[in-house]
Amino acid sequence: MIAMHGIGGRGDLPVPLWLAVYSAAAAVAVSFFALSAFWSRPRFELTAGTPVPALTRIVDARPTRWFLTAVGLAAFALLIGSAWFGSSEPSLNPAPTWLYVWIWVGIIPLSLVFGPIWRLANPLRTLAAAIPRTSYRQLPRGIAYWPAVAGLAGFLWLELVYPEGSEPLVVAIFVTAYAVVNVAAGILYGPRWFSIGDSFEVYAEVLAKLSPFGRNDQHQLVLRNPLAGLATIPQEPGIVGLLCLLLGSTAFDGISRWSAWTNLTGQLSHTGHIVVYTLGLLTAVALVSGLFLLAARSTGISMVRPGAVGNAGLPGAFVHSLVPIAIGYAVAHYFSFALFQGQEGVLLASDPFGRGWDLFATNGTGIDYAFLGTGLIAAVQIGAIVLGHVLGVVAAHDRAAQLFRRRQLRRAQYPMLAAMVAFTAGGIALVTAS
């Protein structure tokens, strides 16, 4: 099995662990009180982006769309081809690395930098669109985003719980099953399915909300404040579920690397491992969800502006603040892993089908572990978590400024501040403690 993450240890920190945890939590608290002092009106809700017509023309041009579609299809064909027909050894087959590193981790910088680009290249959309239909079935009411949550739960279970999750055959079965289900649903329900049911597209679109690029009502590309884009995330229960699942699974990922956890679970049988890890994952997701829901609902003690809360109530109103936090955790967990294991994806791409090829003349080349110091890794990990939480606090405060009266604004947010500080301290402890 591929070691999923390369996390820096406690010894990499330039300060004692308690001081790192304290400072990170304090940075979040200081940010909150600074906002309380100087930011009393909502800004992001009223911010428009600047249209970029030239870029819109390029992105919307037919050759660009064809190119992106072709890239998506080629990548999908390579992934599924190497998973089914490549080497059965995880260390010799690029498919697991492509799925868990290039796609799952790469989707983050891709969406943050280029905005909503995933759906343009999504091969499952292309395959579904290849079956022409004159009408589509209506999506069941209230289903929005829950299929994506279910798909994401399956993927995370495979990554974090199932011991053979990085076996090429397992990857092949998962990718095939995922593709068949989504393409079939796309044929049945139409393109709208992918916006609410395809986990990877929904995840990419949520991340893309924090991109400086977005679309306005006229479907023009705009350059905008990323936090203003973040404020437009749909207030739906499914989105709350998706982000709580992401945060909870990352928390479990950190816990499952603690020596205390591995000492306890190291001797378990195959079935025992699956049961205990599944329970651990569920517990972590339940704890994170419980904490966020409690904090968000507790803000409702203050009077909320009529009509300002959507389908998911107060948790939905604040759910967008979890996106930068989730990205911060993801960067902290995957930074070194992606840079080291990502190289393996290039090396293995030289022989994707296990035929002894050397397409890129990489034979004899290994992963370069020296270009990244442990101190830098630790700094990026802590910096990502703190920055993610500070942005989360800013996003939540701006929404609160819209929801609550000015005189209640600070006190109303204390429960959310407590949750953010707890997430920050917990996140630092998870990525640095061994």
Added chain:
Amino acid sequence: MITLHMGGVPELAMFLGPILLIIAFLRIARRNEATAGDDEDDWDADLGDLTPTNGAEPASTDRGGAVLTTPGRSSSGAS
């Protein structure tokens, strides 16, 4: 520098600095809240209005697109 570290001065600064900053910001926030009159409240409790100020546009732009469209507010399909 070594002497400072031996005496724990940087650690003390890292510990006390945020607390002092929080106290300062809290005082400013309380003063602002105390001086804000009732007429400065941003919305009408009956109507749910939030008056745009400083020439800000209504929250309608930057929400187009074809994805993440849901019936809730803030959900008209920004991408």
